Amino acid sequence: MVVHTNAIVISALKYAEADLIVKCYTQKSGLKTYMLRGILKSRKGKFKASLFQPLTQLELVAKHKDKGSLEYLQDAKILVHYQTLHTEVVKSTMVMFISEMLKNTIHEEEKNEELYDYLENTFNWLDSHSDIANFHLLFLLKLTRHLGFYPEDSEKNLMYFNLLDGVFQHSKTNVYCIGGGLLNNLKLLLGTKFEALGQVKLSKPNRAELLELLLNYYQLHIESFKKPKSLTVLHEIFN
Structure with a gap:
């Protein structure tokens, strides 16, 4: 199911050489965990690691299986620009x-x-x-x-x-x-x-x-x- 939701980054953990496992508290689905492949090495990828600093507020488009597994993130952008x-x-x-x-x-x-x-x-x-x-x-x-x-x-x-x-x-x-x-x-x-x-x-x-x-x-x-x-x-x- 594709979900459009606001979310707050809880944590981002490096996995393997270039991946991130990101936990977000989402407005529509509670706690969700996303696997972001290659984000730490790719310069031209869709996502930048700086998007996922702790407590950052984001707008997400994600595919949620809702089975307690890692979810798939389609899009993310800053919702609130902290000063x-x-x-x-x-x-x-x-x-x-x-x-x-x-x-x-x-x-x-x-x-x-x-x-x-x-x-x-x-x-x-x-x-x-x-x-x-x-x-x-x-x-x-x-x-x-x-x-x-x-x-x-x-x-x-x-x-x-x-x-x-x-x-x-x-x-x-x-x-x-x-x-x-x-x-x-x-x-x-x-x-x-x-x-x-x-x-x-x-x-x-x-x-x-x-x-x-x-x-x-x-x-x-x-x-x-x-x-x-x-x-x-x-x-x-x-x-």
């Missing part, structure tokens, strides 16, 4: 981290318009704003809503948050319960919109601690989740 996402060091490092997180968390080959819209809107926001030190924290927290384990925050005034169950509670009932300053920083993010992100003030140690908390939260709720290898680079950039 800063791939050129500013801090943002490009954040892009590397976020794309790896998406690769480790999104696996469904089915349409999810709300998730696609969330990714599209947040990446456009990141490209056009400069106060982004806490972007990755809010992005990961809000992403959990689309992945099915956003914290139940109706009682966020309580003293502990249970990472395992995703709820706030009166007392500590297991080793996955957090409280104190770390909990207060988590509460700062809950309910915050990206437009108000500049009002969230965190020290470097608090930011690193909160990121570790969110990654542990993901690890508890996503089977076989792996922490991104780019985490070390991210820490270096912010320190």
Whole structure:
């Protein structure tokens, strides 16, 4: 079936001598994987490798078999021309981290318009704003809503948050319960919109601690989740 769809590049992996295996999150079909033959050697081919940088937004024409196999890409062109996402060091490092997180968390080959819209809107926001030190924290927290384990925050005034169950509670009932300053920083993010992100003030140690908390939260709720290898680079950039 030939499909015309917008898509966001999740990853591009070199295969053999000149091929690329590209994962995209598509607006119409969810996660799809494409084999691009000879793209790294051909100068006159239809596709350029630069099209498939992480988080690039594309317009695709593709043949989808929808059988969990590699799909065939007929055409691709840039949908959104980012101004800063791939050129500013801090943002490009954040892009590397976020794309790896998406690769480790999104696996469904089915349409999810709300998730696609969330990714599209947040990446456009990141490209056009400069106060982004806490972007990755809010992005990961809000992403959990689309992945099915956003914290139940109706009682966020309580003293502990249970990472395992995703709820706030009166007392500590297991080793996955957090409280104190770390909990207060988590509460700062809950309910915050990206437009108000500049009002969230965190020290470097608090930011690193909160990121570790969110990654542990993901690890508890996503089977076989792996922490991104780019985490070390991210820490270096912010320190």
